[in-house]
Amino acid sequence: MRQEKKVKDRPAIALVLFFCLAALVAVFAVTSTVNKVRDNLQIDKAAEVVKKKSVSKTSENTAAEVVDSQDSKSSGSNSSASFIKPLSGEVIQKYSMDMPIYWETLDQYMTHDGIDLAAPAGTSVKTCASGTVTRIEKDDRYGMIVEISHGNDLLSLYGNLAEDGLVELGEVVSRGDVIGKVGKTSTFEASGAEHLHFSMKLKDEPVDPGKYIKGL
Known part of the structure; x- marks a missing residue:
C-alpha cells in the first residue's frame, strides 16, 4: 500500500521539481537581464560623459581658433603696417x-x-x-x-x-x-x-x- 503511494507521488514530486527549476531559470534570466540593463546604463552614462568632454574640448578648440583667426587678421590687412x-x-x-x-x-x-x-x-x-x-x-x-x-x-x-x-x-x-x-x-x-x-x-x-x- 505504502509502495503504491510512493509510486503515485513520483509524478507530483517531478512536477514540483520542474516548477522549481523553471522558477530558478526565470530568476536567473531576470537577474541576467537586470544586470545587462544596469551595465548598458553605465556604458551609456560613460559614453555621455565622454561625449560632453569631447564637445567641451571642441568648443575650446573652436574658441581658440577664433582667437587665432582674429590675431591672423590683425597681423594681416588690419595690422599697423x-x-x-x-x-x-x-x-x-x-x-x-x-x-x-x-x-x-x-x-x-x-x-x-x-x-x-x-x-x-x-x-x-x-x-x-x-x-x-x-x-x-x-x-x-x-x-x-x-x-x-x-x-x-x-x-x-x-x-x-x-x-x-x-x-x-x-x-x-x-x-x-x-x-x-x-x-x-x-x-x-x-x-x-x-x-x-x-x-x-x-x-x-x-x-x-x-x-x-x-x-x-
Missing part, C-alpha cells in the same frame, strides 16, 4: 575712453573717442588705409565727418572737415588718397587750435587709433 597717419600734425588731444578729460569748449570733463591732430584749416586729409566711403554727414559733435570701412568690421572716421572738397559716398579709396581737408565745423571742439578729429571703431566700439597707427 597697413595704416598711416591721416596727416602729419601733432597730437593735441589723446584717445581717452577710460578717463574723462577736460573739454575747453564745453568747460567740462568727458571721454574722448579719438585723437585730435593739429593742422591749419585747408590741410589735406588722407585716408589711413584702403577702403570704401560708407558715410558723409554733418555730426552734432565733430562737424563734417567722413567714414571709411576697411573690412573686418573696422572703420575710420575723420571729423571737423571742411564742407567742400570731400570724397564721394560709396567711393573706393586707397591708402593715402585725399578725402577732404581740415575745416572748422566741430561744435564740441570749436575752441583751441585748428585740428582734425580722427577716430576708429571696431564692431561699432571705439578703439585707440594708436593700436593701428605708429606715432599716435
Whole structure:
C-alpha cells in the first residue's frame, strides 16, 4: 500500500521539481537581464560623459581658433603696417575712453573717442588705409565727418572737415588718397587750435587709433 503511494507521488514530486527549476531559470534570466540593463546604463552614462568632454574640448578648440583667426587678421590687412597717419600734425588731444578729460569748449570733463591732430584749416586729409566711403554727414559733435570701412568690421572716421572738397559716398579709396581737408565745423571742439578729429571703431566700439597707427 505504502509502495503504491510512493509510486503515485513520483509524478507530483517531478512536477514540483520542474516548477522549481523553471522558477530558478526565470530568476536567473531576470537577474541576467537586470544586470545587462544596469551595465548598458553605465556604458551609456560613460559614453555621455565622454561625449560632453569631447564637445567641451571642441568648443575650446573652436574658441581658440577664433582667437587665432582674429590675431591672423590683425597681423594681416588690419595690422599697423597697413595704416598711416591721416596727416602729419601733432597730437593735441589723446584717445581717452577710460578717463574723462577736460573739454575747453564745453568747460567740462568727458571721454574722448579719438585723437585730435593739429593742422591749419585747408590741410589735406588722407585716408589711413584702403577702403570704401560708407558715410558723409554733418555730426552734432565733430562737424563734417567722413567714414571709411576697411573690412573686418573696422572703420575710420575723420571729423571737423571742411564742407567742400570731400570724397564721394560709396567711393573706393586707397591708402593715402585725399578725402577732404581740415575745416572748422566741430561744435564740441570749436575752441583751441585748428585740428582734425580722427577716430576708429571696431564692431561699432571705439578703439585707440594708436593700436593701428605708429606715432599716435
